[in-house]
Amino acid sequence: MxxxxxxxxxxxxxxxxxxxxxxxxxxxxxxxxxxxxxxxxxxxxxxxxxxxxxxxxxxxxxxxxxxxxxxxxxxxRAPLAMDRLTAPGVEWLCGLTASTLPEGHAYAQLHAALAGLLEVMDHAEDVRLWAARLVRYELLLLSQLGFALDLSECAATGSRDDLVFVSPKSSKAVSRAAGQPYADRLLPLPAFLAGADAAPDWPDILAGFRTTGYFLERDLLNGGRRADILAARERLLARLSAGYRQNKE
CATH class of the missing domain: 2.40.50.140 (Nucleic acid-binding proteins)
Structure with a gap:
């Protein structure tokens, strides 16, 4: 080399x-x-x-x-390491990338997404801007490593409208009508992951983290690596959730 x-x-x-x-x-x-x-x-x-x-x-x-x-x-990116929100965010992003990607394989789209996300974290005044992009990065990483979620249409009916759930078994979207009887067994599909143009608010962002987290843990972060890698994510979500509750009050 x-x-x-x-x-x-x-x-x-x-x-x-x-x-x-x-x-x-x-x-x-x-x-x-x-x-x-x-x-x-x-x-x-x-x-x-x-x-x-x-x-x-x-x-x-x-x-x-x-x-x-x-x-x-x-x-x-030293300033990011000194902020209580961005510090665990960077730790999680970089740790996830380092622990899941095979060495020596080019992932140009993923690299561009990570570089862009770090740039947004460095400059965005609204935490929601980079938090939503972090969820999308997790979704992209799953896709790049062969565990893509199919969010294009309802797994049960083929409809492309009112997609609000994700099946944990099939990794496919489910419409509100088809999924309502099984809502307690399905994962949320927030509008910003289903293609909506509007900027997501905290409930949608946290719902997105819940869904991507399920598939990351199931498909990528298993075995001995799991606890160490996920610790930073848990810290990040705890701090984001606490900030959301304070703003709500």
Missing amino acids: DLTADAIVCAVLPHGEHGAVIRLFTSTSGLIAGYVRGGRSRRLRPVLLPGNLVQANLRARVEDQLAAATVELLRS
Whole structure:
């Protein structure tokens, strides 16, 4: 390997006394791992924050060798790590990406979505703007990894109107009329995921998190990785929900 590319830092793990193993998300090569000498030093710790955009050079003599990496900061997301809402959001986004994508496979659409979402988190004054996009990112990631939800028409009737539920068994949309008798066994399909143009409010956003969370846990986050990866998501949802309740009161 001899690769130079702009990349989003997604995970940083200590290695040895001073080094770090990093996982980077690039637009052309997908997720790649490398060893950064001195990665835990005072100079490099601010560079290797999840969410940061860096220019990385990775070199390895043989294919199965962990690449040696050097990095240069292009865009810092440090302010996001200091905010009580965006901090768990970035931790969850980057951890989810690093733990579910196979290495060395390009996911250009997913990379663009993550880069755009981090940009919105950096600048949006209304938390709902990035929270709704985060739900859509989870939905896109499921789709890119082969677990797409079919939200185009009702699984029972074929209707494209009034789709308000998702079947946890088939991963397909269900209309209000067809799903009402089984509502307690179905997941919500908020309007912003069903194609509505209007900006979503908190009840819809939290409903969206509930639905994507079900499929993420069932299809991707199983086994030993589950608890550690989902902890950041749980913190994020607790803080978003608390903020919504305060605003409501």
